[in-house]
Amino acid sequence: MMISYxxxxxxxLMAGTLVFSGCQKEAFVETNINPEGLTSVPPANQFLNATxxxxxxxxxAYYDLYQRIMPWMQYSTGVNGNxxxxxxxxxNFSQRYGRLYNGVGNTLVxxxxxxxxxxxxxxPRYVHMIxxxxxxxxxxxxxxxxxxxxxxxTEAFQARYGGTLTPKYDPQQxxxxxxxxxxxxxxxxxxTPQTASQVALGSNDQYYAGxxxxxxxxANALRLKIAMRLAKRDQATMKAIATEVLxxxxxxxxxxxxxxxxxxxxxxxxxxxxxxxxPANLRAGKPLVDFMWDxxxxxxxxxxxxxxxxxxxxxLLISGGQLPAGTKESRRYLGGFTxxxxxxxxxxxxxxxxxxxxxxxxxxxxxxTLSYIQPRxxxxxxxxxxxxxxxGRNYFPVITYADFCYMRAELAAQAVTSESAKTWxxxxxxxxxxxxxxxxxxxxxxxxxxxxxxxxxxxxxxxxVAFNAAKAMDxxxxxxxxxxxxxxxxxxxxxxxxxxxNPSSTLPLPALISNGATLTVPRRAPLGIPxxxxxxxxxxxxxxxxxAKESGFGTDPQDAxxxxxxxxx
Numbered sequence: 001m002m003i004s005y006x007x008x009x010x011x012x013l014m015a016g017t018l019v020f021s022g023c024q025k026e027a028f029v030e031t032n033i034n035p036e037g038l039t040s041v042p043p044a045n046q047f048l049n050a051t052x053x054x055x056x057x058x059x060x061a062y063y064d065l066y067q068r069i070m071p072w073m074q075y076s077t078g079v080n081g082n083x084x085x086x087x088x089x090x091x092n093f094s095q096r097y098g099r100l101y102n103g104v105g106n107t108l109v110x111x112x113x114x115x116x117x118x119x120x121x122x123x124p125r126y127v128h129m130i131x132x133x134x135x136x137x138x139x140x141x142x143x144x145x146x147x148x149x150x151x152x153x154t155e156a157f158q159a160r161y162g163g164t165l166t167p168k169y170d171p172q173q174x175x176x177x178x179x180x181x182x183x184x185x186x187x188x189x190x191x192t193p194q195t196a197s198q199v200a201l202g203s204n205d206q207y208y209a210g211x212x213x214x215x216x217x218x219a220n221a222l223r224l225k226i227a228m229r230l231a232k233r234d235q236a237t238m239k240a241i242a243t244e245v246l247x248x249x250x251x252x253x254x255x256x257x258x259x260x261x262x263x264x265x266x267x268x269x270x271x272x273x274x275x276x277x278x279p280a281n282l283r284a285g286k287p288l289v290d291f292m293w294d295x296x297x298x299x300x301x302x303x304x305x306x307x308x309x310x311x312x313x314x315x316l317l318i319s320g321g322q323l324p325a326g327t328k329e330s331r332r333y334l335g336g337f338t339x340x341x342x343x344x345x346x347x348x349x350x351x352x353x354x355x356x357x358x359x360x361x362x363x364x365x366x367x368x369t370l371s372y373i374q375p376r377x378x379x380x381x382x383x384x385x386x387x388x389x390x391x392g393r394n395y396f397p398v399i400t401y402a403d404f405c406y407m408r409a410e411l412a413a414q415a416v417t418s419e420s421a422k423t424w425x426x427x428x429x430x431x432x433x434x435x436x437x438x439x440x441x442x443x444x445x446x447x448x449x450x451x452x453x454x455x456x457x458x459x460x461x462x463x464x465v466a467f468n469a470a471k472a473m474d475x476x477x478x479x480x481x482x483x484x485x486x487x488x489x490x491x492x493x494x495x496x497x498x499x500x501x502n503p504s505s506t507l508p509l510p511a512l513i514s515n516g517a518t519l520t521v522p523r524r525a526p527l528g529i530p531x532x533x534x535x536x537x538x539x540x541x542x543x544x545x546x547x548a549k550e551s552g553f554g555t556d557p558q559d560a561x562x563x564x565x566x567x568x569x
Contacts, residue, residue: 006387021527043114043126044204046107047133051206054140055263055396058276060095061378067280068093069488072521073481073495074509076373077336078281080353081343087512087519090560094525100144101156105121108137109157124196128212132201133187135219138179138186139398144224145175146493147525149564150543153178166536169543172565173233176226180241183219186226187252190216199313207398208261217254218261220245231497232568239416246408246417254404257435263396264442267381278382282373289335289371291507295462298433298451302440303485305374306332308367308446313358317367323355336370340514377486380443392444398489402431406480413472422467425476429460432483439486464506474500478507487554496523496567522560523567529557 069085070076080564083089111133115126145151153175155167170178190212201210207567208214227241246253270277284304292300318325336352337343341351353364375382380392397403405428412421434540437451459465467475477500484491495501501509527547530540544557552569554562 037511041110041114043111043129044199044201046110046114047129047136047201048204048206050104050107050111050133050136051263053099053107054136054160055265056269057095057099058271059092060099061270062276063092064094064096065378065488066279068522069492070282071338072372073488073491074285074287074338074512075485075488075491076285077338077343079281079283081337082340082512083521084340084514086340087521090499090526090558093560094147096140096144097148097151097525100151102141104140105137106157108133109161113161124194125199128190128193128198129201131189131212132205132210132212132215134182134186135215135222137181138194138219139222141175142179142222143489145172145564146229146566147564148527149524149547151175152539166539168539171543171546176229176566177237180223180226183223187219188215190219191252198414206265206509207261213251214259216252217259217398219252220248220252220262221404224404225399228407228410228497229493229566233414233566242411242416246411254399255402257401257431257438259404260400260435261398262400263398265394265396267390267392267394270379270381275379277379279373279375279378280382282312282375283336284333284371284373285338286335287338287501287507287509288485289333291464292482293331293333295464296455296459297482298455299436299482300333301448302377302436302445303374304333304335304371307334307369308355308365309369313367316358317356320358321502333371334369339510339512340519341516342510342513370511373485374440374445374448376443376445377439384446390444393442395439395443400435400483401429402428402435402483403480403490405431406476406483409476410473413469413476420474421469421472421476425467425472425479426460428476428483429465429479432479433459436486441509471506473498474506477501478505481507495521520561524560524562524564526560527557 044099066076068090071082072076076085084489113131115123115130118126141151141153143151149172150168150169153170155164157163158167159165169457198212203209208218223241224245226494227238227245230238230241289300289304292303309329309332314323314327314329317323318327334352337348342348352369355368358365358367376390376392379390380394381390383389405424408417408419409421409424409428412415412419412424433451433456440448441450465475465479477494480494481491481501501507503510512521527544529542530537534540547553547565548557550563551567552563554560
């Protein structure tokens with residue numbers, strides 16, 4: 001696959017459409033070279049720049065998600081199965097670290113600096129905008145530290161404003177505590193009436209259009225998500241944060257899919273079918289497909305494509321002598337084997353990886369037995385079989401309402417709260433079904449049939465889905481794993497936090513076997529070995545040395561099977 005790097009610059013988003021401005025592109029470049037150039041850029045524009053930088057990462061989509069996390073988590077495989085050492089290949093992983101310091105964090109700091117350059121009487125009108133920018137910065141800092149551990153934060157982002165070029169690395173536990181404090185402060189300020197009328201982000205905020213109450217809900221959901229990472233390191237703090245968040249007024253908490261923290265863009269945002277966004281070669285993983293098929297999950301056709309064995313194609317194969325007369329269409333959703341050895345047995349190669357061929361519309365066409373990931377779920381502009389590019393919308397979830405419900409269900413199941421695990425589990429499943437139904441239609445997925453109320457009710461009552469208090473965490477985590485197909489990093493985190501799915505869970509994930517040996521799935525980003533010529537060598541080495549004291553860190557910094565601070569056995 002040819003890799004084409006694409007850069008996205010600032011623009012105005014009007015009526016739901018990204019319009020990229022050449023003048024703003026020049027301003028964006030200038031601000032990265034000369035901070036004086038920021039004086040001509042409105043603070044709200046830098047918030048939009050940061051948002052586009054956060055979500056517009058085609059290298060992250062291609063390398064981090066498609067090539068690494070999704071196969072590791074058995075959401076997908078390569079066309080002919082996974083390579084023998086696929087869990088040990090980390091090249092170009094991870095993209096998020098550099099983006100924090102060159103595109104998201106620094107640009108959000110610019111928002112505050114730009115406000116500070118305004119006339120004194122104008123600055124009180126930007127109190128809310130600054131807090132919203134801090135919430136987004138907190139999220140992305142958490143997102144990076146989540147798989148890196150210690151990173152620069154308190155001394156970062158300040159170099160071009162006279163700060164240090166060699167920032168210290170904050171330990172992950174310090175970062176999480178700092179972010180929680182910043183989020184609490186932001187919530188308080190956003191809920192406090194201001195004496196000056198506030199300048200709204202408006203269309204520069206493609207999450208909530210500058211609605212401060214929605215940002216309060218997002219910040220509370222993020223506080224809860226960070227707290228969930230503490231379960232095995234500091235349960236007392238986790239419980240204190242969860243109790244505080246969930247005791248907030250109902251109006252400050254997510255209560256429907258409309259509250260979800262999601263970036264929605266036109267199809268053009270992820271480019272054409274030849275871009276790095278292209279998910280065309282992602283086979284569906286067998287464990288997830290089988291579970292969804294067995295439980296009659298209404299999301300099945302939103303997640304995966306049907307194989308090529310339509311009755312029309314079967315009839316053509318019969319007439320060509322490739323199938324026996326009387327063959328009928330049966331199951332059209334089949335996933336690929338996730339273990340390298342299973343994909344290479346002679347029997348499986350013959351049955352699943354050796355397509356028959358037909359000449360259709362003058363072209364020799366493979367009649368494929370296996371399904372793929374629904375491409376427009378990840379790239380709305382993906383062209384269909386007829387070559388027609390999609391014109392639907394892309395959806396980039398940060399924290400959905402279903403995610404928020406599942407967190408509440410987990411906390412209840414573990415008696416951290418006194419809420420009903422059953423209620424929040426069922427609410428979460430329903431929210432996930434509804435969200436993917438809306439996304440499938442909004443992204444204009446091919447071969448998708450909108451869900452019915454009957455299908456949703458039947459799914460919740462399926463024996464493998466219906467709530468059972470005796471195996472509450474198993475059920476909740478399994479449904480979280482399913483929900484996070486569009487957000488594989490969170491599926492990975494769920495597996496690390498809970499150990500679910502696993503070979504014996506409700507949704508079973510088999511061990512990954514290669515050449516007869518069980519592969520170990522990575523748990524963090526590989527951390528580069530510090531170079532003595534790096535100006536920040538001392539701080540970087542000190543951070544790695546401190547992280548290495550933790551049990552389970554790994555054999556060396558580049559050992560991605562090691563663990564960061566929050567990820568305990």
